[in-house]
Amino acid sequence: MVVSPETLQYIQELKEKHNAVIVAHNYQHPNIQDIADLMGDSLALATEAMKLDADVIIFCGVNFMAETAKILSPDKKVIHPEPNSRCPMAAMITPEALRQMKAKHPDAIVVSYVNTTADVKAETDICCTSGNAVKVIQSVPEKKIIFTPDKNLGMYIQRFVPDKEIICWEGYCTTHQNSVTLESLKALKEQHPDAEVIVHPECTPEVIDFADYVFSTHGMLEHAKSSKVSKFIMGTEKEMCYRLSQDVPEKTFIPVPEAICPNMKKITMDKVIASLETLTPELILADDIMQKAKIPLERMVNIGRG
Ligand code: SF4
Structure with missing residues (x-):
């Protein structure tokens, strides 16, 4: 409107x-x-x-x-x-539960995605975003990491830091996990075979494996501006396509229609x-x-x- x-x-x-x-x-x-x-x-x-x-x-x-x-x-x-x-993902962890996990792994450092409430951050050693999670984990000397709350992001980071053990909290983004599915992306790719598939690291591993690129929302914007490709299937919250179409109006961004964060x-x-x-x-x-x-x-x- x-x-x-x-x-x-x-x-x-x-x-x-x-x-x-x-x-x-x-x-x-x-x-x-x-x-x-x-x-x-x-x-x-x-x-x-x-x-x-x-x-x-x-x-x-x-x-x-x-x-x-x-x-x-x-x-x-x-x-x-x-x-x-x-955010429902942020609600999947409490400070008490994190304290219990820390007690089980006293040699681990706690890295929390910024998608956590302030009281969980208060129990955290260092925060990260989807854009700098790998860099954050590479920056700490500890080999054992408790990563909260997004298991999908934690598993994705693990691919880049094989020398570290990442213990993932069992949280997830309800929008990226449940609505950006392999089936929805395959259907869009059939309709738009010339489009690149870009997904957010909050997506499931099978979706990440299907994608051409995995980016934070900031990374998506940077890639869309610099890429020679003109059409993109966006495996993330639908409104990101509005933002992209405002900033890169000469290109086409195709959303997953059901990928909406109601919160x-x-x-x-x-x-x-x-x-x-x-x-x-x-x-x-x-x-x-x-x-x-x-x-x-x-x-x-x-x-x-x-
Ligand atoms: S899209 Fe919504 S549910 Fe998912 S992490 Fe962001 S705020 Fe939370």
């Missing part, structure tokens, strides 16, 4: 009134992407939101992303327009405007959790992209 000029003007006035910025993940509704001041994957949002000259961040993404923005920008007010926009889609235009009007609901985290979770996040940020 196209955002009307009146709505855009109203949003602009509210942003100026509160010195606010709208930050949005690549999987948000297209109309939310259209009003965002900053778009990106989880690493870009984590690092760039810190640098924004703003008092208020309206964060359009799931809960752990808004938490990360707050932890890295503690002096800013972070507003999460829909607190029930929560990302809980943030709507009405909720964003209500948040800009009232500066609620504010995301609040306990100070001790913020302090502890900041350490693995800063280690991740210092390592940068893979």
Whole structure:
């Protein structure tokens, strides 16, 4: 749905009134992407939101992303327009369960995907994103890694670090695991034999083996810009194709139609405007959790992209 000029003007006035910025993940509704001041994957949002000259961040993404923005920008007010926009994969691990696993493997270091809640990060040694996971694991001297929470990403990383033992948590992304299937990609490839198949590392190993390339969302964007190919089947959340078509309009991006993250889609235009009007609901985290979770996040940020 196209955002009307009146709505855009109203949003602009509210942003100026509160010195606010709208930050949005690549999987948000297209109309939310259209009003965002900053778009990106989880690493870009984590690092760039810190640098924004703003008092208020309206964060359009799931809960752990808004938490990360707050932890890295503690002096800013972070507003999460829909607190029930929560990542099911992040909910597949708790700090208590992670503590039990650490007790079983006292010689292992804990690497957590950034798709974890702040209290799980507080039990983590270093965070990573899908874009820098291999680089992060190569950077640590330990040979034994507890990797949480995405088993598919953990198994994918293992291919690049055969000298290390990665113990994967049994979590997964419900969208990439259940909706980006081998059958759906094969059917699209039959319809578009000239298209390259690109998938996200949250997909299952059989999907990864079928793909031409495996990239984080940032990597997908970079590849689409530089590739000589003009048509791509995108094995990731459907809205990534909107982002790609905005940034690389001369190329064609074919989504897996059923690959929708319903949790990302809980943030709507009405909720964003209500948040800009009232500066609620504010995301609040306990100070001790913020302090502890900041350490693995800063280690991740210092390592940068893979
Ligand atoms: S796409 Fe997957 S990992 Fe991302 S927020 Fe949705 S469920 Fe979580």
